[in-house]
Amino acid sequence: MSDLEAFRAETRAWLEANCPASMRTAMPSDEMVWGGRNLEFKHEDQRLWFERMRDKGWFCPDWPSEYGGGGLDHQHLAILEAEMRRLRCRPPQINLGIWMLGPVLLEYASEEQKQRFLPPMARGEVRWCQGFSEPNAGSDLASLRTSAVLDGDDYVINGTKIWTSYGNKSDWMYALVRTGPMVPKQAGISLIVLDMQSPGVTVTPIDLISGKSSFCQVFFDNVRVPKSQLIGQVNEGWKLAKALLQHERRAMSKFSEFALPTHFDLDEFLQRCLPQPTSADEVVLHQRAIACMMNEEAYSLTNRRMTDSLRARQDVSGLMAISKLVHSEQEREKFELLLELLGHEALGWEGQGFSPRDLELTGAWLMSYAQTIAGGSSEVQLNVIAKRVLGLPDAK
Amino acid sequence: MSLVYNEDQLQLLDSARDFLAARSPVAAQRALRDEKSPLGYDPKVWEGMIELGWSAVALPEEHGGLNFGFAGFAPLFEQIGRHLTASPMLSSIVLCAGLIEQLGSADQKALLPALICGEKRFALALEECARHQPETCSLIARKTSEGYRLSGRKVWVADAQGADSWLVVARSEAGQRAIFIVPADTQGVSVSPRQMIDARNMAELTFEDALVEASALLACGNTENALERVLEQGRTCLAAELLGLSETLFEMTIDYLKTRVQFDAAIGSFQALQHRAARLYIELQLARSAVMGAFECLERTADNAAECARLSSLAKWKANQAAQLISNEAVQMHGGIGVTDEYDLGLYLKRIRLAQAQLGHSEFLARRYAEASQGNS
Numbered sequence: 001m002s003d004l005e006a007f008r009a010e011t012r013a014w015l016e017a018n019c020p021a022s023m024r025t026a027m028p029s030d031e032m033v034w035g036g037r038n039l040e041f042k043h044e045d046q047r048l049w050f051e052r053m054r055d056k057g058w059f060c061p062d063w064p065s066e067y068g069g070g071g072l073d074h075q076h077l078a079i080l081e082a083e084m085r086r087l088r089c090r091p092p093q094i095n096l097g098i099w100m101l102g103p104v105l106l107e108y109a110s111e112e113q114k115q116r117f118l119p120p121m122a123r124g125e126v127r128w129c130q131g132f133s134e135p136n137a138g139s140d141l142a143s144l145r146t147s148a149v150l151d152g153d154d155y156v157i158n159g160t161k162i163w164t165s166y167g168n169k170s171d172w173m174y175a176l177v178r179t180g181p182m183v184p185k186q187a188g189i190s191l192i193v194l195d196m197q198s199p200g201v202t203v204t205p206i207d208l209i210s211g212k213s214s215f216c217q218v219f220f221d222n223v224r225v226p227k228s229q230l231i232g233q234v235n236e237g238w239k240l241a242k243a244l245l246q247h248e249r250r251a252m253s254k255f256s257e258f259a260l261p262t263h264f265d266l267d268e269f270l271q272r273c274l275p276q277p278t279s280a281d282e283v284v285l286h287q288r289a290i291a292c293m294m295n296e297e298a299y300s301l302t303n304r305r306m307t308d309s310l311r312a313r314q315d316v317s318g319l320m321a322i323s324k325l326v327h328s329e330q331e332r333e334k335f336e337l338l339l340e341l342l343g344h345e346a347l348g349w350e351g352q353g354f355s356p357r358d359l360e361l362t363g364a365w366l367m368s369y370a371q372t373i374a375g376g377s378s379e380v381q382l383n384v385i386a387k388r389v390l391g392l393p394d395a396k
Numbered sequence: 397m398s399l400v401y402n403e404d405q406l407q408l409l410d411s412a413r414d415f416l417a418a419r420s421p422v423a424a425q426r427a428l429r430d431e432k433s434p435l436g437y438d439p440k441v442w443e444g445m446i447e448l449g450w451s452a453v454a455l456p457e458e459h460g461g462l463n464f465g466f467a468g469f470a471p472l473f474e475q476i477g478r479h480l481t482a483s484p485m486l487s488s489i490v491l492c493a494g495l496i497e498q499l500g501s502a503d504q505k506a507l508l509p510a511l512i513c514g515e516k517r518f519a520l521a522l523e524e525c526a527r528h529q530p531e532t533c534s535l536i537a538r539k540t541s542e543g544y545r546l547s548g549r550k551v552w553v554a555d556a557q558g559a560d561s562w563l564v565v566a567r568s569e570a571g572q573r574a575i576f577i578v579p580a581d582t583q584g585v586s587v588s589p590r591q592m593i594d595a596r597n598m599a600e601l602t603f604e605d606a607l608v609e610a611s612a613l614l615a616c617g618n619t620e621n622a623l624e625r626v627l628e629q630g631r632t633c634l635a636a637e638l639l640g641l642s643e644t645l646f647e648m649t650i651d652y653l654k655t656r657v658q659f660d661a662a663i664g665s666f667q668a669l670q671h672r673a674a675r676l677y678i679e680l681q682l683a684r685s686a687v688m689g690a691f692e693c694l695e696r697t698a699d700n701a702a703e704c705a706r707l708s709s710l711a712k713w714k715a716n717q718a719a720q721l722i723s724n725e726a727v728q729m730h731g732g733i734g735v736t737d738e739y740d741l742g743l744y745l746k747r748i749r750l751a752q753a754q755l756g757h758s759e760f761l762a763r764r765y766a767e768a769s770q771g772n773s
Contacts, residue, residue, distance in 0.1 A: 134448055222518075264407050267769065290766045301685035305399035312400050320676045386670035390650055391664040 011083045018047035018052045023090045035093045036127025053092035060098050060122050066124030097121045097128030101174045103247045108232040131161040131175030138381040142185045148177035154224040167216030168203045180235045182282045184377045211367030266334050273341040289337050311341035318389045325381035328371040335365035399688040410470035412643045414750045416479040422740050425480045429595035436556050436597035437482035446514045451489045460509035467695040477640025483598050485515050487555035490633050492518035492563050494626040499615040519552035519559040528756045537566035543610045547601040556599035574616035582606050595748040628708035631755045632690040635715035638751050639687050642719045645744050676722050683718035687711045705768035711762040719748045
């Protein structure tokens with residue numbers, strides 16, 4: 001038996017033995033486990049699964065073991081991920097630090113910063129949020145204005161961040177700040193990490209059309225951050241931010257969609273609401289739903305092709321550039337179809353007469369609009385594809 | 397097997413590109429059209445393909461094949477699409493050799509080496525309707541003391557003219573479907589050529605009490621799975637061809653957007669066109685993934701018939717859709733030059749429409765996908 005086959009057998013056996021049965025089911029949104037200072041579990045199985053994966057170093061299986069990772073190479077990592085998908089294991093925790101900031105620290109941070117930030121992250125002890133977007137900046141991220149001015153050994157931060165997911169529940173933030181006000185906009189930006197309990201930080205949640213949301217606005221009023229917490233070189237944060245956003249896209253494709261609470265299976269609803277289309281309107285709706293599912297499968301094959309291309313050391317920048325746009329638009333279309341299939345049942349807001357799953361669907365539909373805007377609107381994504389992937393010229 | 401080409405497939409791709417660029421540029425296809433070649437393809441190019449082993453890739457060694465596997469067709473058909481090359485690869489090799497390999501007796505399988513080396517060429521006579529309806533079959537085969545008498549009509553038979561034999565799908569008196577190997581010189585069969593927009597070899601066959609020997613029967617009653625299987629393989633090869641056709645049109649269009657100047661600017665700098673071009677790129681990528689997914693599935697033999705039906709339908713559906721969008725947008729973005737015969741774009745557009753219709757338009761494929769998905773669950 002080759003080393004890889006042995007690893008697969010070993011991993012499969014370990015997961016079978018250690019992943020509780022209740023952690024192999026669809027995950028409702030209120031059962032997501034977030035790492036951090038205020039670790040919360042709804043029931044014992046969540047704790048067991050969290051602690052076992054943590055102790056195995058498998059919160060971040062491919063990080064070097066010296067920083068608390070599992071030390072797996074990409075082949076072993078792929079096996080672990082495949083085996084987790086096979087068993088439909090839930091992610092043991094949701095952690096933006098591990099998915100997005102960690103890989104950037106590994107590449108760009110000083111040794112001292114790696115020693116300081118990575119091991120607690122790898123144990124799920126810190127909950128991170130992302131401070132990128134700002135009011136009035138929107139998709140033009142580089143026009144951000146939150147300033148960081150050096151004063152002795154500290155940066156003094158003033159300004160505001162918006163659309164900060166779970167800003168009110170996070171322990172630390174990684175933020176883009178303007179350190180070079182006098183230079184062209186991309187050139188004066190730095191990446192800095194800060195404790196959300198620092199004096200001068202206030203957080204306000206934002207309600208969305210879908211109801212209460214995870215989004216917050218964060219205000220900085222003379223917040224002092226030691227300069228040792230600036231990551232990489234000063235004014236070179238834009239490069240780090242781009243790397244970080246690439247890790248975001250990769251992380252999104254890591255977990256099987258079925259393991260995420262936001263996954264609604266169109267086929268399941270189609271069987272339930274329209275098992276035998278007969279009238280012309282039902283046939284049309286049925287056909288639209290089939291086309292939607294076919295596009296969904298083509299997208300999921302595209303994600304697999306991206307993984308296979310990476311493994312074959314091929315350029316995946318084109319596939320990465322389309323990924324977010326395709327996924328968010330397909331999701332919105334799917335929710336629109338679900339709305340039509342369910343009729344009034346999918347349009348309830350709260351209270352009696354609606355199943356919790358249907359109410360969750362209504363919220364997810366309204367949230368799907370935010371997904372086509374967050375992280376760069378579809379139009380910005382199209383610009384990126386046109387210019388960077390297709391090499392079309394700039395307007396005069 | 398994965399969704400990207402391995403070393404062997406990349407070698408096939410490179411050699412196919414070099415060969416077709418040298419021997420079958422688009423100008424050659426245009427010349428075949430202009431001289432109204434009844435074969436629709438260049439026999440010398442076909443010989444060259446055979447010498448390079450293309451006709452042998454998927455068949456087992458015992459029948460003269462290379463045992464490379466079905467996935468070998470992916471890079472070949474992609475390049476065939478890119479160069480707009482006509483050949484009997486699909487009709488004679490993928491469809492007919494595929495059926496004989498699955499259904500033939502030992503004697504009939506002895507035909508395979510002759511097909512592979514091009515000594516013989518077969519074509520599949522299946523359709524009886526204007527749109528692909530593989531289950532429709534009223535051509536009747538009556539058993540007699542001498543053999544079978546065939547009566548009826550087959551339409552849109554690709555590469556029918558000049559074939560040595562046709563594989564004819566018929567219905568027995570008991571209502572079962574049967575497939576016969578009908579030699580082209582059989583009495584009572586007439587061939588009426590059909591001049592199509594892609595200028596390839598297509599004809600209608602009429603059978604009037606055409607008598608074939610009993611040994612001409614390839615199979616009766618047990619034909620359905622084998623027929624479905626080769627049609628899925630054929631659809632997947634056509635999907636790869638459509639992908640090659642679409643990618644070429646797309647590249648022509650992007651080049652044009654970069655060079656054509658209007659209002660004192662390259663038209664590719666206009667955001668309205670940039671966004672549309674980006675959408676085309678997205679559709680191409682989704683189509684490529686779907687095509688690769690189908691080849692991967694069909695390569696792993698018939699372990700899961702529903703899965704193969706689903707993924708081959710998805711592949712051609714998505715390739716059809718991408719080709720539809722890209723061919724229309726290519727004409728629109730090129731403006732007037734896009735509708736001139738002098739420019740190659742129109743040749744691609746015409747071939748795309750034929751390939752879209754062949755073995756299944758989008759609605760047919762979506763229905764098959766839905767049925768196969770249900771069969772799966």
